[in-house]
Amino acid sequence: MKTTFICPVCGYSKLDTAPLVYKTNNKTHYSYTNGAPTFTICSCCGTEFGYDDDECSWEDLRAKWIKKGAIWQHKRNEPKKWDFRKQLLNIAKIKKEVDKEHTKTKEHSIKIERLLEDYYKKIITIDQLEESLLAYGINKTIPKELQSLCLEIITEIDGDLTDQCTNEKKKHPIKRLGKEELISFQKKLKKY
Numbered sequence: 001m002k003t004t005f006i007c008p009v010c011g012y013s014k015l016d017t018a019p020l021v022y023k024t025n026n027k028t029h030y031s032y033t034n035g036a037p038t039f040t041i042c043s044c045c046g047t048e049f050g051y052d053d054d055e056c057s058w059e060d061l062r063a064k065w066i067k068k069g070a071i072w073q074h075k076r077n078e079p080k081k082w083d084f085r086k087q088l089l090n091i092a093k094i095k096k097e098v099d100k101e102h103t104k105t106k107e108h109s110i111k112i113e114r115l116l117e118d119y120y121k122k123i124i125t126i127d128q129l130e131e132s133l134l135a136y137g138i139n140k141t142i143p144k145e146l147q148s149l150c151l152e153i154i155t156e157i158d159g160d161l162t163d164q165c166t167n168e169k170k171k172h173p174i175k176r177l178g179k180e181e182l183i184s185f186q187k188k189l190k191k192y
Contacts, residue, residue, distance in 0.1 A: 005018040006094045008091060008094055009065060011087040011090035011091045012087060013090050017038045017040045019032060021037075022036065032098050036050075037050020039051065043072070043077040044077070045062075045065045045070075105142065105143055108136065108146055113189045116153075116185060116189075130154055133154050133157075153185050156181050
């Protein structure tokens, strides 16, 4: 039996893929919160994930679709005796998954924040911090924004290596993360 997914905009329950996709260990995973857009188009509301929802939330797209009369975009797929109100109830099924993913994101955010605190308290070295952040930065199961933030912190740690390597006696550049940068990144992590 073929796996189908629920449209987070209109509740249509026969999407071929979820809105987002990521790969780990050569396995494809579909998600409502993590990964790259699939550009799947919903037969019912017509939302193209990765295009229509790029600057507009699923809730806003749903409101617009209902305001326009909740009309099927691909009439050939419209079921007889279709009731959009009943279909919208399907969204509650994916809400649990979305909430679970947001909880995971918050857990990762807290772990990264603790790493920064451990570095500041000198419990871990700058190299240990950088190594841990790199592991998060390439972890495809956490949101891209959190991955990007980890890589941004690493960039801040390394700084401009060419400037730091001008002295021939120093074979290894000095890695550092100042207090101001640390506080700035902690504030960004609070958003997750």
